[in-house]
Amino acid sequence: MTDPAPTSEPPAAPHPASFMGEPSPDGRFGEFGGRYIPETLMPACIELEAAFRDAWADPVFRAELDGLLRDYAGRPSPLTECVRLSEETGVRILLKREDLNHTGSHKINNVLGQALLTKRMGKQRLVAETGAGQHGVATATAAALMGFECVVYMGEVDMVRQELNVFRMRLLGAEVRPAHSGSRTLKDAVNEAMRDWVATVETSHYCLGSVMGPHPYPWMVRELHRVLGDEAREQSRSLLGGADPDVVVACVGGGSNAAGIFSGFADTDAELVGVEPAGGAAIGRGVPGVVHGMKSFLMQDEVGQVLEAQSISAGLDYPGVGPEHAHLAEIGRAKYHSVNDDEVLDAFVTLTRTEGIIPALEPAHALAWVLRERASLAGRTVLINLSGRGDKDVAQVMDIMARRS
Numbered sequence: 001m002t003d004p005a006p007t008s009e010p011p012a013a014p015h016p017a018s019f020m021g022e023p024s025p026d027g028r029f030g031e032f033g034g035r036y037i038p039e040t041l042m043p044a045c046i047e048l049e050a051a052f053r054d055a056w057a058d059p060v061f062r063a064e065l066d067g068l069l070r071d072y073a074g075r076p077s078p079l080t081e082c083v084r085l086s087e088e089t090g091v092r093i094l095l096k097r098e099d100l101n102h103t104g105s106h107k108i109n110n111v112l113g114q115a116l117l118t119k120r121m122g123k124q125r126l127v128a129e130t131g132a133g134q135h136g137v138a139t140a141t142a143a144a145l146m147g148f149e150c151v152v153y154m155g156e157v158d159m160v161r162q163e164l165n166v167f168r169m170r171l172l173g174a175e176v177r178p179a180h181s182g183s184r185t186l187k188d189a190v191n192e193a194m195r196d197w198v199a200t201v202e203t204s205h206y207c208l209g210s211v212m213g214p215h216p217y218p219w220m221v222r223e224l225h226r227v228l229g230d231e232a233r234e235q236s237r238s239l240l241g242g243a244d245p246d247v248v249v250a251c252v253g254g255g256s257n258a259a260g261i262f263s264g265f266a267d268t269d270a271e272l273v274g275v276e277p278a279g280g281a282a283i284g285r286g287v288p289g290v291v292h293g294m295k296s297f298l299m300q301d302e303v304g305q306v307l308e309a310q311s312i313s314a315g316l317d318y319p320g321v322g323p324e325h326a327h328l329a330e331i332g333r334a335k336y337h338s339v340n341d342d343e344v345l346d347a348f349v350t351l352t353r354t355e356g357i358i359p360a361l362e363p364a365h366a367l368a369w370v371l372r373e374r375a376s377l378a379g380r381t382v383l384i385n386l387s388g389r390g391d392k393d394v395a396q397v398m399d400i401m402a403r404r405s
């Protein structure tokens with residue numbers, strides 16, 4: 001006698017891991033992503049994809065990267081339970097402490113991975129774009145560590161606004177080149193960096209700073225930040241007796257720190273929430289469009305001109321968002337909200353006063369959403385990705401507070 005045929009399929013996993021698995025062979029997450037690039041860039045993207053795929057499957061490469069993340073960047077970063085803030089809000093708040101990494105944010109995970117990949121590809125020159133300067137500093141740091149040449153493109157306007165980071169990059173041995181075109185900000189710096197890469201691809205790697213751009217970047221950069229999501233999942237399970245947080249929250253500029261933490265929880269029941277600045281809400285206010293080699297949500301005017309993003313936090317001033325976030329929003333696996341500058345300042349001060357942690361203005365967006373939603377989140381456990389520390393922002397906050405008093 002044979003076993004009776006099963007009467008029903010086994011229950012499906014609540015969220016298939018493929019939600020944050022590989023994109024399609026042409027680099028798409030649903031309808032978003034892809035490779036909208038000139039013919040001259042195609043070989044470089046194809047070479048890079050093959051090199052990353054090969055490296056990522058190689059235990060020797062992984063061990064070398066893990067060693068750098070541990071001994072140079074300081075991983076794993078801790079998970080901190082906010083006792084006083086939880087008491088005050090009625091929400092159990094946990095922080096993934098990416099602020100404690102070397103150079104002060106999650107960005108080091110990505111640049112160390114790409115720098116090691118550069119070495120593996122036999123190249124010795126890094127090209128990067130930067131807006132607020134943080135990714136430029138991180139890239140210049142990795143270049144100094146590896147002994148690479150480093151050129152960072154930065155909008156002329158941003159160079160004036162962020163002169164301290166320009167100095168840091170130069171101190172680290174990088175050349176900072178002003179982008180003179182367009183609005184002379186981040187999106188123009190991306191264009192210049194891509195132009196440089198096309199011309200120097202034999203010797204250079206373009207170290208892109210977030211989960212955006214043409215395939216393989218959105219996928220590769222997310223995989224390089226997966227380490228923070230994997231750590232957070234293990235750490236929160238050990239703290240919560242095997243359970244996952246109810247909600248996982250991260251700020252979204254291009255979306256790399258959010259992609260990193262979401263990737264640790266995509267196949268769990270945790271709700272995923274991305275928080276954008278009200279003045280740069282690519283998902284909240286944007287429309288599908290093509291920029292910087294990818295299709296995603298973008299802030300555009302009626303004739304399709306890409307708009308300037310505006311927020312208190314220069315690190316979130318990107319008018320687009322990574323294509324995987326556009327996809328996660330469309331299928332409803334992640335929800336995206338926005339907060340305004342006043343709410344962010346409030347959150348900045350609140351975390352500082354109650355926990356003795358000065359956050360960067362970017363992750364203060366994530367906390368601002370939690371504080372606003374405290375009534376609906378009451379009694380639940382919320383994990384926030386504290387993507388960076390606030391040392392870089394205290395002078396700006398001091399100015400704003402002085403003007404207001």
Ligand SMILES: *Cc1c(COP(=O)(O)O)cnc(C)c1O
Pocket residue numbers: 105106107134135209210211251252253254255256257258315316360362363387388389
């Ligand atoms: C750069 C930066 C961000 C924004 O970048 P994502 O790619 O959206 O993560 C967020 N937080 C900090 C601290 C940053 O430095």
